[in-house]
Amino acid sequence: MKARITITLKNGVLDPQGKAIEGALHALGFAEVANVRQGKLIELDIPTADDAAARNQLKDMCEKLLANTVIENYNIEIR
Amino acid sequence: MKARITITLKNGVLDPQGKAIEGALHALGFAEVANVRQGKLIELDIPTADDAAARNQLKDMCEKLLANTVIENYNIEIR
Amino acid sequence: MKSAVIVFPGINRDRDMAMALARFTGRAPQMVWQTETELAPDLDLVVLPGGFSYGDYLRCGAIAARAPVMAAVRDAARRGVKVLGVCNGFQILIEAGLLPGALMRNASLHFVCRRVHLRVENNETFLTRKLGRGDIVQAPVAHGDGNYFAEPATLRALEDEGRVVFRYVDGTNPNGSINDIAGIINRDGNVIGLMPHPENMIEGLHGRTDCAPLFESLVSA
Amino acid sequence: MITEALIRQHGLKPDEYERFRKLIGREPTLTELGIVSAMWNEHCSYKSSKKWLRTLPTTGPCVIQGPGENAGVIDIGDGDAIVFKMESHNHPSFIEPYQGAATGVGGILRDVFTMGARPIAALNALRFGAPDHPRTRRLVAGVVAGIGGYGNSFGVPTVGGEVNFHPRYNGNILVNAMAVGLARTDAIFYSKAKGVGLPVVYLGAKTGRDGIHGATMASAAFAGDAEEKRPTVQVGDPFTEKCLLEACLELMASGAVIAIQDMGAAGLTCSAVEMGAKGDLGIELELDRVPCREDGMTAYEMMLSESQERMLMVLRPEKAAEAEAIFRKWGLDFAIVGHTTDDLRFRVRHMGEVEADLPIKELGDQAPEYDRPWLKPRHPAPLDLDDIRPPNDLSHAILMLMGSPDLSSRRWVFEQYDHVIGANTAQLPGGDAAVVRIRHDKGIALSVDVTPRYVEADPFEGSKQAVAECWRNLTAVGALPLAITDNLNFGNPERPEIMGQLVMSLNGIGEACRALAFPVVSGNVSLYNETSGISILPTPTIGGVGLIADLSRMATLPFKREGDAILLIGPHGQHLGQSLYLREIHGREDGPPPPVDLVQEKRHGDFVRRQIGLGVLTAVHDISDGGLVACLCEMALAGNLGCRIDLPRAFGHAELFGEDQARYVATCRPEQVEAIILAAKAAGVPASWIGSVTGNAVAILGLATVPLTQLRSAHEGWFPAFMAGEI
Numbered sequence A, B: 001m002k003a004r005i006t007i008t009l010k011n012g013v014l015d016p017q018g019k020a021i022e023g024a025l026h027a028l029g030f031a032e033v034a035n036v037r038q039g040k041l042i043e044l045d046i047p048t049a050d051d052a053a054a055r056n057q058l059k060d061m062c063e064k065l066l067a068n069t070v071i072e073n074y075n076i077e078i079r
Numbered sequence C: 001m002k003s004a005v006i007v008f009p010g011i012n013r014d015r016d017m018a019m020a021l022a023r024f025t026g027r028a029p030q031m032v033w034q035t036e037t038e039l040a041p042d043l044d045l046v047v048l049p050g051g052f053s054y055g056d057y058l059r060c061g062a063i064a065a066r067a068p069v070m071a072a073v074r075d076a077a078r079r080g081v082k083v084l085g086v087c088n089g090f091q092i093l094i095e096a097g098l099l100p101g102a103l104m105r106n107a108s109l110h111f112v113c114r115r116v117h118l119r120v121e122n123n124e125t126f127l128t129r130k131l132g133r134g135d136i137v138q139a140p141v142a143h144g145d146g147n148y149f150a151e152p153a154t155l156r157a158l159e160d161e162g163r164v165v166f167r168y169v170d171g172t173n174p175n176g177s178i179n180d181i182a183g184i185i186n187r188d189g190n191v192i193g194l195m196p197h198p199e200n201m202i203e204g205l206h207g208r209t210d211c212a213p214l215f216e217s218l219v220s221a
Numbered sequence D: 001m002i003t004e005a006l007i008r009q010h011g012l013k014p015d016e017y018e019r020f021r022k023l024i025g026r027e028p029t030l031t032e033l034g035i036v037s038a039m040w041n042e043h044c045s046y047k048s049s050k051k052w053l054r055t056l057p058t059t060g061p062c063v064i065q066g067p068g069e070n071a072g073v074i075d076i077g078d079g080d081a082i083v084f085k086m087e088s089h090n091h092p093s094f095i096e097p098y099q100g101a102a103t104g105v106g107g108i109l110r111d112v113f114t115m116g117a118r119p120i121a122a123l124n125a126l127r128f129g130a131p132d133h134p135r136t137r138r139l140v141a142g143v144v145a146g147i148g149g150y151g152n153s154f155g156v157p158t159v160g161g162e163v164n165f166h167p168r169y170n171g172n173i174l175v176n177a178m179a180v181g182l183a184r185t186d187a188i189f190y191s192k193a194k195g196v197g198l199p200v201v202y203l204g205a206k207t208g209r210d211g212i213h214g215a216t217m218a219s220a221a222f223a224g225d226a227e228e229k230r231p232t233v234q235v236g237d238p239f240t241e242k243c244l245l246e247a248c249l250e251l252m253a254s255g256a257v258i259a260i261q262d263m264g265a266a267g268l269t270c271s272a273v274e275m276g277a278k279g280d281l282g283i284e285l286e287l288d289r290v291p292c293r294e295d296g297m298t299a300y301e302m303m304l305s306e307s308q309e310r311m312l313m314v315l316r317p318e319k320a321a322e323a324e325a326i327f328r329k330w331g332l333d334f335a336i337v338g339h340t341t342d343d344l345r346f347r348v349r350h351m352g353e354v355e356a357d358l359p360i361k362e363l364g365d366q367a368p369e370y371d372r373p374w375l376k377p378r379h380p381a382p383l384d385l386d387d388i389r390p391p392n393d394l395s396h397a398i399l400m401l402m403g404s405p406d407l408s409s410r411r412w413v414f415e416q417y418d419h420v421i422g423a424n425t426a427q428l429p430g431g432d433a434a435v436v437r438i439r440h441d442k443g444i445a446l447s448v449d450v451t452p453r454y455v456e457a458d459p460f461e462g463s464k465q466a467v468a469e470c471w472r473n474l475t476a477v478g479a480l481p482l483a484i485t486d487n488l489n490f491g492n493p494e495r496p497e498i499m500g501q502l503v504m505s506l507n508g509i510g511e512a513c514r515a516l517a518f519p520v521v522s523g524n525v526s527l528y529n530e531t532s533g534i535s536i537l538p539t540p541t542i543g544g545v546g547l548i549a550d551l552s553r554m555a556t557l558p559f560k561r562e563g564d565a566i567l568l569i570g571p572h573g574q575h576l577g578q579s580l581y582l583r584e585i586h587g588r589e590d591g592p593p594p595p596v597d598l599v600q601e602k603r604h605g606d607f608v609r610r611q612i613g614l615g616v617l618t619a620v621h622d623i624s625d626g627g628l629v630a631c632l633c634e635m636a637l638a639g640n641l642g643c644r645i646d647l648p649r650a651f652g653h654a655e656l657f658g659e660d661q662a663r664y665v666a667t668c669r670p671e672q673v674e675a676i677i678l679a680a681k682a683a684g685v686p687a688s689w690i691g692s693v694t695g696n697a698v699a700i701l702g703l704a705t706v707p708l709t710q711l712r713s714a715h716e717g718w719f720p721a722f723m724a725g726e727i
Ligand SMILES: Nc1ncnc2c1ncn2[C@@H]1O[C@H](COP(=O)(O)OP(=O)(O)O)[C@@H](O)[C@H]1O
Pocket: D043, D044, D053, D056, D066, D067, D068, D069, D070, D071, D072, D085, D087, D111, D264, D486, D487, D488, D520, D521, D522, D523, D524, D525
């Protein structure tokens, strides 16, 4: 099945990228845009039909590699 | 309202990060994972109640800055 | 000859480039801040130097490519003024649509600073006329996103029209760029972008002077 | 209500709290408790080390500013000043290697440009746990990427450093970053505030809840909504720092700056108190004016936040508008957050409340100071050379040594650092010292050094050695050593044996610096590097700066020409105690470290420098880890030329691998040999011909022959293979 993992900075962690992007958007005339935050998106195929099993594996991958849990949260979607 | 933009590489565009992540996952024993692709996630607030208007603005932002349409696709979600 | 160096916040090889241009052209280049909307009408050369404009956030060169001054740079390019983009400058030119393709993350995913070997593939450009076709020069690279990519059609056009100016050789491709491409030129022949840093290999102190001819070419052009 | 638990969480000892309560004559507010815990902790107050730091020589003909400011300043002539300092970011780098190392680099760069200098070079000294420890690889990858990520983007060449591995760092890695800047002697800026009623200005990035120390965990309870208020790791923003650098230099040039102080540890608190206390002035802050990144930040959080890329200044009022314009141009925040007073109080207001009202001197330069009990370390038993059997396959031993974690090539590391930006790098990583051009023919040489296994075995001799090796490295490129910065990394000073290491180490540094006329102008102390009772190897990192008047005479280490003669300058080796050879080949870490005779060190070094100045030496390299053999191998690999070494038959492994001090290998044209050896004799320096540059192997007659190809793959192979998980 296909999985989609979104990784976002924890609340309160400085996001220099988001800050710069917000500045650029304002400069381009999108003046009202606010709270721009940048995160990561990881898509992958995992060959199991069992939803729960997949979810566990994916959680494992996030904890072990994909997310830096000191500063990032992750969210797993399966479809 | 809150918007969420996902930016992914077009098919056929090589994705060094995705490749490296896939390699690392295999090394960690997640042997069956395949087609790992890495993309970007951008979340922001845009102060309009009008869905269509927001969508147009966001499309505009993607075309003008957020996505490099030579190599990237983008997708807009509003909630 | 009259040159200008465009400065964006986060650019950090502007001084290196200014030093090199002063050395070879005999006069200091104008330093132009990104909010300027016009360039001097009598410029011979516009340089976008290396660095990390806007921290390389979002995509390398993406934010700088949309800065006010870029309209003027586009304009100059249209008028036939020579435009040179080095490293981050190359990335900016691509993001601005002045050169085709894309520069992606190095295949190693590491920033890489080392010397590479470049073969001059086209010596009829304003940057290579003092070199011979096939000549091999050394130059330092220092980047994390120099992995050149272009769709097949664009790539074919670049190759067929001899618009690949420099190619990494001797197995020194530091970033996995397609066809070992290190630098390219536009159709009109007045816009060049390259990843290596010629400004860092022009005098004895740098260990070698391989890149002096590139600047001599600029001046003679 | 201040409970004992709260006091403990703030790292204050009961007697320290009592002292504070008496000082202010009432129970402090939570904000005041936070402030004093920040000001009186080891990091800011140096309460355990101050007494001993005072014993260091800190003056000299070239010293403009010694310890006590953000960085040290020395005069290198022609109106040029070099501003430099080293600082540790050990614990944060262990928690989050990338951001920890990155913000460490950001912090030390700020210390340097706060004084009006443009950073022209960065170095780093890194210590990791055993290669086979499960965390090590990840930590190495993260720390190296973080140092490069910040320095490369900021735009300073990272030109040198050290990397060691040892199990004693398994639970506490060391990340020591050094920054070097160039200023004009008549345009140095200091943190001492002057003048009453002047605006105190906040500059740079906004304040968030970054890196507020563990105590906020508790305090968050007061603020409610713990999840939201959880203290967070500091994230570095090199882009903002680069803008801050340019804005500060522009502002300084405009003549608007009276005093300036970067916000480092306990940002707003430390910087404000330091500025006031040094200037014998009070400071009043209006926290409602502080630019915040997050909503609902409390006074406590604002005072203790360690958000990066921020500065505090005292400005000339008439220039405030001009100053603001400069900062807006660079997209940075600018806010007048307070003013100086004449009542020596540190007063903090927030939302109409006085959150803190404290005596500023007692917080700052009159903070508590300890004379902790200490034990004199025992001297290690001498080594009995007879029970160390020479290896039967010397060639194999040489390959093992050159491919060992501590001696193998660091290319994997330094190729991730931009070391050529600035167009002034005259010597790339890999030489004895990095060399950066100042202008025309003038340059400076830079080196960071310490051999922790020596210091562990004998803190006094080992620390002398660290200073001597730094001095030797600068000398080996032809530089005149001028001054040092130091970074003292030790365990828990409340343990007398650790305090003993610190005391003896400082004695050793002091003695070496005096003997070599090599004063200490800045530094940093990092204590409590200890996990579950195991403390790190004592690691007093020394960062030295030397002057090269004529870059055309600079020496480098690669063999240059087939046929060049190879000279050993200094005595033949005989000391194997604590040598890398003993550890890597015999699996033993014992014996005393090589003794350092500082008079001899100076005599030999001055001789070598003189010969380099005369231009008769074609290559120079000092002898350190791995002894004579490692030295020769490195010169051969760098020059891609072999050598033929012809030592007296009687020689054994002590001569080959001994790490005796005050020694160099140099090459010259054959016809020069006699003259150089005569000059050496005249100067009282042992010098002998030991062989020639030739062929494509390192050949030690009758003992070993190692082809350069094999040597190179061993030497270059280890680091990449290790990082790829192949070892
Ligand atoms: N080991 C040391 N040797 C000499 N000076 C030191 C040492 N440790 C700290 N110092 C000096 O004490 C002052 C405060 O140090 P530190 O708190 O690290 O500076 P900062 O607050 O700028 O980070 C600095 O001037 C520093 O040079």
